[in-house]
Amino acid sequence: MPSLVSLRDHWRERLVSLAVAAACVAALFFNGTNLGVLSLTLALLTVALWGVLWWRGPTGLHVPKTGLIVAMLLYWTWLAITLIWNPVAYIGTTVGFWWQSLLPMGFIIMVLMAERARIAWPYLSAFTLLAGLGLGLHGGYQMFVLNQPPRSLFLDANMYAAMLNLIALPTAGYLLLRCLPGKTSRTLPTVLGAAFFLLVCGVMITRSRGSILTLFFGLGLLVACTYRHVPRRALAAVLALVFLAYAGAELGSQGGLTARFGTLSDPAAAGSERWLIWRQSWELLRQSPWWGAGVGLYPLVWARYRHPDDGSAGYFAHNDYLQLWIEAGLPGLVLFLAVLASAAWLFAHTLRNRNLPAADRVEAAGLFAGLAAIAMHALIEFPFYIPPILIVYGLMLARLQSLATSHGHVKSWVIRPAQYFSRGGFRTIVAATALLPLAYFASIVLSDLDMQRGVELAAQGHPDAADEVLARAMRLRPNSDSVPIARADLRRHVLGQNPALDAQQKAKLFEDADQLLARAERLNPLRPVTFLVRAELYRLNPGLAGTQWRDKVERSYRAALERNPRFYPARYLYGRFVLGLGDVPRARRILDEGASYGYAEDEGVAPYLLLTAELRERTGDVRGAEALRKRLAAYLAHRGDSDTFRPKAQPPLLMPDFTGTSPAIKSR
Numbered sequence: 001m002p003s004l005v006s007l008r009d010h011w012r013e014r015l016v017s018l019a020v021a022a023a024c025v026a027a028l029f030f031n032g033t034n035l036g037v038l039s040l041t042l043a044l045l046t047v048a049l050w051g052v053l054w055w056r057g058p059t060g061l062h063v064p065k066t067g068l069i070v071a072m073l074l075y076w077t078w079l080a081i082t083l084i085w086n087p088v089a090y091i092g093t094t095v096g097f098w099w100q101s102l103l104p105m106g107f108i109i110m111v112l113m114a115e116r117a118r119i120a121w122p123y124l125s126a127f128t129l130l131a132g133l134g135l136g137l138h139g140g141y142q143m144f145v146l147n148q149p150p151r152s153l154f155l156d157a158n159m160y161a162a163m164l165n166l167i168a169l170p171t172a173g174y175l176l177l178r179c180l181p182g183k184t185s186r187t188l189p190t191v192l193g194a195a196f197f198l199l200v201c202g203v204m205i206t207r208s209r210g211s212i213l214t215l216f217f218g219l220g221l222l223v224a225c226t227y228r229h230v231p232r233r234a235l236a237a238v239l240a241l242v243f244l245a246y247a248g249a250e251l252g253s254q255g256g257l258t259a260r261f262g263t264l265s266d267p268a269a270a271g272s273e274r275w276l277i278w279r280q281s282w283e284l285l286r287q288s289p290w291w292g293a294g295v296g297l298y299p300l301v302w303a304r305y306r307h308p309d310d311g312s313a314g315y316f317a318h319n320d321y322l323q324l325w326i327e328a329g330l331p332g333l334v335l336f337l338a339v340l341a342s343a344a345w346l347f348a349h350t351l352r353n354r355n356l357p358a359a360d361r362v363e364a365a366g367l368f369a370g371l372a373a374i375a376m377h378a379l380i381e382f383p384f385y386i387p388p389i390l391i392v393y394g395l396m397l398a399r400l401q402s403l404a405t406s407h408g409h410v411k412s413w414v415i416r417p418a419q420y421f422s423r424g425g426f427r428t429i430v431a432a433t434a435l436l437p438l439a440y441f442a443s444i445v446l447s448d449l450d451m452q453r454g455v456e457l458a459a460q461g462h463p464d465a466a467d468e469v470l471a472r473a474m475r476l477r478p479n480s481d482s483v484p485i486a487r488a489d490l491r492r493h494v495l496g497q498n499p500a501l502d503a504q505q506k507a508k509l510f511e512d513a514d515q516l517l518a519r520a521e522r523l524n525p526l527r528p529v530t531f532l533v534r535a536e537l538y539r540l541n542p543g544l545a546g547t548q549w550r551d552k553v554e555r556s557y558r559a560a561l562e563r564n565p566r567f568y569p570a571r572y573l574y575g576r577f578v579l580g581l582g583d584v585p586r587a588r589r590i591l592d593e594g595a596s597y598g599y600a601e602d603e604g605v606a607p608y609l610l611l612t613a614e615l616r617e618r619t620g621d622v623r624g625a626e627a628l629r630k631r632l633a634a635y636l637a638h639r640g641d642s643d644t645f646r647p648k649a650q651p652p653l654l655m656p657d658f659t660g661t662s663p664a665i666k667s668r
Contacts, residue, residue, distance in 0.1 A: 012051070012055050013113065013120050013123075014123065015051065016048045016051050016052055016055075016109070016113065016120065017120045017123045017124055017127075019044050019045070019047050019048035019051065020044070020045065020048050020106070020109060020124060020391075020395070021123075021124060021127045022044050023041045023042075023044035023045045023048070023391060024127070024128070024131065024388055024391050024392065025131070026040045026041040026044060027041045027102070027387035027388040027390075027391055028131070028135075028153045028388050029153060030387050031155060032155065032315075034448070035094065035444050035445075035448050036444065036445040036448040036449065038094075038098075038099065038387065039441035039442070039444040039445045039448075040441070040445065041102070041387060041391075042098055042101070042102070042105075042437070042441050043437075043438055043441040043442070045102065045105045045106065045109065045391070046105075046434060046437050046438055046441070047434070047438075048109050049105055049108060049109050049112075050430055050431075050433070050434035052109060052112045052113055053112070053430050054427055054430050054431070056112060056113075060414055060415065060416045060417075061112060061414070061415040061416075061417075062412045062413070062414055062415075063111060063112075063412055063413045063415065064111075064401065064405045064410050064411075064412050064413075065410060065411045065412060065413060066342065066346065066401055066404075066405065066410060067338070067342040067345060067346075068339065068342035068343055068346055068397065068401050069111065069401075070342075071335060071338035071339045071341075071342045072104050072107055072108070072339050072397075073104070074335050074338075075104065075332070075335035075336055075338070075339055076101065076104040078328065078331055078332050078335055079096070079097050079100055079101070079295055079328060079332065080097060082096075082097075082291070082292060082294065082295050082327075082328055082329065082332065083096070083097055083295070085291065085294070086294035086295065086296075086297065087294055087297070087525065087526070088294065088296075088297060088300070088481075088523070088524045088525075088526060089479050089523070090477070090479040090480045090481070090523065090524070091294075091296045091297060091300075091524070092294050092295055092296050092297065093479075094296075094444065095295075095296035096294065096295030096296025096297070096327065097295055097296075099296065099385075099387070100295060100390070102387050102390040102391050102394070103384070103390040103391070103393060103394045104394065105391075105394065106390070106391040106392070106393070106394025106395045106398070107394035107395070107397050107398045108394075108398075109394075109395075109398075110124075110394070110395050110398030110399060110402075111398045111401065111402075121399055121402075124395060125170070125174075125399075128167055128392055128395075129167060129171060129195060131167075132163070132164055132167035132168070132171075132195075132199055133195055133198060133199070135152040135153065135160065135163065135164065135202070136152075136164060136198050136199050136201065136202030137198070138152040138153070139151060139152045139160060139202050139205065139206070140201070140202065140205065143205055144252075149206075150202070150205050150206055151206070154386075157206045157208055158206070158208045158210060158211055158381050159381065159382070159383060159386050159389070160202075160206060161202070161203045161206040161208040161211030161212075162211055162214075162374060162377050162381065162383045162386070162389060163386070163388060163389055163392075164199050164200075164202045164203045164211075165203060165211055165214060165215050165218065165370065165373050165374065165377070166370045166371075166373070166374055166383075166389060166392055166393065166396075167199055167370070167392070168196055168199035168200055168203065168215070168370075169215070169218040169219070169222060169366060169369040169370035169373055170363075170366040170367050170369070170370045170396065171192060171195055171196045171199060171366070172196050172219070172222055172238050172366055172369070173222060173226075173362055173363055173364075173365055173366010173367065173369065174192055174363065174366060175189060175192040175193055175196055175234070175237075175238060176222075176226055176230045176234050176235070176238065176362050176366070177230075177359050177362045177363055177366075178192060179230055179231055179233075179234035179237075180229070180230060180231075180358055180359060180362065181231070193237065193241060196238070196241055197241045197244065197245060200215070200241065200242055200245040201245045201248060201249065203215055203245075204245050204246055204248070204249035204257065205249050205252065205253075207249070207253065207256060207257050207260050209260060209261060209263075209264060210377055210380050210381055211377065212261075214373040214374070214376045214377040215242075215373060217372070217373055217376055218369035218370060218372060218373035218376075219238070219239075219242065219369065221365070221368065221369045221372055222238075222365050222366060222369040223235055223238075223239075225351065225361075225365040225368075225369075226361075226362050226365050229358045229361060229362060230358075230362060273309075273310060273311065273312060274318050274319075274380060276307040276309055276310045277306075277307075277310055277312060277317060277318050278317070278318070278319060278322065279307070280302075280305045280306060280307050280310070281302065281305070281317045281319075281322055281323070281326060282322075283305055284301060284302055284305045284326055285322070285325060285326050288326075288329070289325070289329070289330060290329055290330055291329040291330075291331075292325070292326060292327050292328045292329030292330075292332060293326055293327060294327060295327045295328050295332075296327065297327060297526070298315075298316070298317060298323050298326055298327050299314055299315045299316075300524075300526040300527065300563075301326075301526065302314065302317075302326075303528075303563060303564035303565070303566065303567075304562065304563065304564065304565065306565075306566065306597075308596045308597045308598065309598055310598060311598030311599065314566070316381075316382040316385060317382070318380060318381055318382060319378070319379055319380065320378035320379075320381075320382055320383065320384040320385065321333060321336075321337070321378065321379070323382070323385075324336055324384075339397075340371075340375050343368070343371060343397055343400060343401075344368075344372075346400060346401055346404040346405075347364060347365075347368040347400060347404065349404050350364045350403060350404045353404075353407060355407045356403075356407050357407070360403045360406065360407070363403060364400055364403045364404065367396050367399055367400045367403075368400060370396060371393065371396055371397065371400070374389065374393060443476045443477060444476075444477060446473075446476050447473040447474075447476035447477035447480070447483070448473075450469050450470065450472050450473035450476065451470065451473045451482065451483060451486065453469050454466045454467070454469040454470035454473060454486065454490075455486070457469060458490055458493070463490055463493070463494050466490060467487060467490055467491075470483055470486055470487045470490065471487070474487065479523060480523065481519075481520040481521075481523040481524040481527060481530065484516040484517070484519045484520040484523070485516070485517070485520045485527075485529060485530055485533055487512075487513075487516050488512075488513040488514075488516035488517045488520070488533055488534075488537070489513075489533050491509045491510070491512055491513035491516075491537075492513055492533065492536060492537045492540065494509055495509050495510065495513075495537075495540065495541055496540050506541070506544060507544060510537070510541055510544040510545075513537050514534070514537065517530055517533060517534045517537070526563055527563070528559075528560035528561070528563040528564045528567045528570060529560070529567075529569075530560075531556045531557070531559040531560040531563070531570070532556070532557070532560045532567070532569060532570045532573070534556045535552075535553050535554075535556035535557045535560065535570070535573070535574070535577075536573065538552045538553045538556065539553045539573075539577060550581075553577060554574075554577075557570055557573070557574035557577070558574075561574070561594075565593070565594065565597065566594065566597045566599065568594055568599070568604075568605050568608040569604070569608075571590060571591060571593070571594040571608060572591070572607060572608035572611060574590050575587045575588075575590045575591040575608075575611060575612070575615075576611070578590060579615075584615065584618070584619065585619070587615060588612075588615045588616065588619055591608070591611060591612040591615060592612065592616075594608070594612075595609065595612050595628060605635070606632055606635050609628050609631055609632050609635075610628075610632060612628055613625040613628035613629050613632070616628065
C-alpha cells in the first residue's frame with residue numbers, strides 16, 4: 001500500500017505537470033502580438049519551476065553533471081547579460097529574454113523532476129501527443145472543409161508542420177518501442193500507429209518542403225539508430241505509414257505535392273526570397289557581429305536593410321542561427337550551438353552504452369530524431385522563435401538527458417539548501433523570488449487589457465476616460481513605448497476634432513503630446529510610428545509647432561522612413577503633405593520610392609498604392625499606373641472590397657499601423 005509521502009509526491013508531480021501542460025496550451029494561442037497570452041504562458045512555467053523548487057529544495061536537488069546542463073544555463077545567462085546594452089529595454093526583456101526563456105525553463109523543470117518523473121513524463125508526453133492530434137485534425141478541417149490553408153492555430157503553415165514533426169517523430173519512436181520483443185499489448189501499437197499516421201498526414205497536406213524534408217531526415221536518423229534493435233516489420237510499418245500519408249496528400253492535391261518538390265531542382269529560384277533575406281541579414285550582422293544588436297530587436301534593426309524584392313513579413317531571418325547571432329552576438333550563437341551539440345553527444349552516449357535497455361535506446365532515438373529535425377528546419381525557417389515548439393523542445397531535451405544518464409556513471413551536483421537555510425526560510429526565499437516575475441507578467445497582462453480598453457473608449461468618443469485608462473496602462477508598463485504613443489495620438493485626435501478649444505487648452509494638449517512622444521522615442525528610438533505621430537501632430541497644428549513647422553513635419557516623416565522605408569503609412573501621409581504644398585513631382589518621387597517594395601498581404605497598403613497610381617496617371621506614366629492598379633486588384637480579390645481602398649484625409653484614431661504592438665513581436 002503506498003505511503004502518505006508517496007501519494008503526496010504523486011499529486012505534486014501531477015500538479016507541476018498540469019502547470020506545464022497548461023503553459024503549452026496557452027502558448028498555442030500566442031499570435032505574436034497578444035502579450036497577455038505570452039505572459040500567462042511564462043507565469044504558468046514560473047509556477048511550475050518554483051513549485052518544483054518548493055517541493056524538492058528542502059530535501060536536496062540532484063542535477064546531473066552534463067555538458068547540456070552547463071551549456072543551457074550559460075546560454076540563459078548570456079541572454080540576460082545582453083539586456084545591459086539592449087537599446088530597447090522593454091522589447092529586450094519581454095520579447096527577447098523572456099520569450100527565449102521558454103526553452104531553458106521547460107528544460108530545467110524536467111531536469112529537476114527527473115528523479116521522480118515516472119508520472120510527469122508519461123503525462124506530458126501523452127498530453128503533447130493529444131495536442132498534436134488536435135492540431136492535425138484542426139488543420140485537416142481547415143483544408144478539406146473550409147478550403148483554407150492548413151495551419152490550425154499557427155499563423156504560418158511551415159511552423160504548424162514543424163510542430164507536428166516535433167511530435168510525430170518521438171511518436172514513431174514509441175511505436176517502435178511497443179513493437180520490441182516482450183511487449184504483449186496490441187492495442188497501444190495500433191493507437192500509436194494511427195496517431196503517427198494522422199500527424200504525418202498533417203505535415204504532408206501543408207506541402208511545406210522544408211517540413212517534409214526534415215521529417216524524412218528525422219525518420220532516416222530514427223531508422224539508422226534502431227534497425228538493429230526493433231523488428232524489421234515494425235520499421236516497415238512506420239515507413240509504409242509515411243508512404244501512405246504522402247500518397248494521400250499527393251492524390252488530394254492532384255499531383256501538387258510532387259510538383260512542389262520539383263521546384264527544388266532550381267534552388268536559386270525555389271529559395272529566391274530567402275537568399276535575399278540571408279544576404280541582407282549578413283550585411284546587418286556585419287554592423288555588430290560580436291555582441292549583437294539586442295535580443296528581440298531583429299525586425300526593428302532589419303527594416304532598413306531589407307531588399308526591395310523581399311515580400312516577407314520581415315520579422316524573421318528564416319535562419320534561426322543567423323538571427324540569434326544578429327540579436328545575441330557570437331557568444332549567444334556559440335552557446336546555443338553548444339546546447340544542440342551537447343544533446344547530440346548525450347545521444348551518442350546512449351548508443352555506446354551497452355547497459356542501456358533497448359526500450360530506452362529506442363525512446364532516445366525517437367526523441368533525438370524530433371530534436372534534430374527541428375534543428376535542421378531552423379536553417380531555413382524560425383521554429384526556435386515559436387513558443388510551443390520552444391517549450392516542448394526543452395522538455396524533450398531533458399527527457400533525452402534523463403535516458404542518457406539513467407544507466408551510466410554520470411555524477412550529480414547535489415544542492416542542499418538545508419545546509420544554509422531552514423525549510424521555512426528556503427521556501428520563503430522561493431516564494432519571494434517567484435513573486436518578482438509573476439508580478440512583472442501580471443503587470444503586462446493588466447497593461448495590455450487597459451491598452452485595449454483605452455483604444456475602445458477612444459473609438460467610442462470618450463477621450464477623457466480613454467486617457468485615464470491609458471495612463472494606468474503606462475504606470476503598469478512604464479518601459480513600453482506603445483502606451484505613450486497611444487496617449488500622444490489621442491491628444492492629436494482631440495486637437496483635430498475640437499477646434500473650439502481655447503488657446504491654453506490647445507497648448508497644453510500639444511505640449512503633453514510632444515512630451516509623450518519624446519518619452520516614447522527615449523524608450524524605443526527604433527520605432528518609426530513615433531515619428532509618424534509627431535509629424536501628424538505638427539502638420540495638423542502648425543501654429544503650435546512654431547515657425548519652422550514645415551521643416552519639423554518633413555524631418556519627422558523622413559525619420560520614420562529612415563527607420564523603415566516600407567512603412568507605407570508614413571510614406572502615404574508624407575506624399576499627401578508634399579502634394580498639399582503643390583510640389584507634385586516631389587510627392588510622386590516620395591511615393592514611387594516605396595512602390596518598388598514588396599509588401600506582405602495587407603489591405604491597409606491599398607490607399608498608398610492607389611494614391612501613387614493616381615499621381616503616376618496625372619504625370620503621364622499610364623503604364624506605371626496600370627501596374628499598380630493590378631496590384632490593387634490582387635489585394636481586392638484576396639481581401640474583398642472595403643473602405644480601406646479609399647484614401648482618408650488622416651488615419652483613424654489609434655490605427656493599428658500607428659499605435660499597434662511593436663513589429664518586433666508580431667509573428668509572420
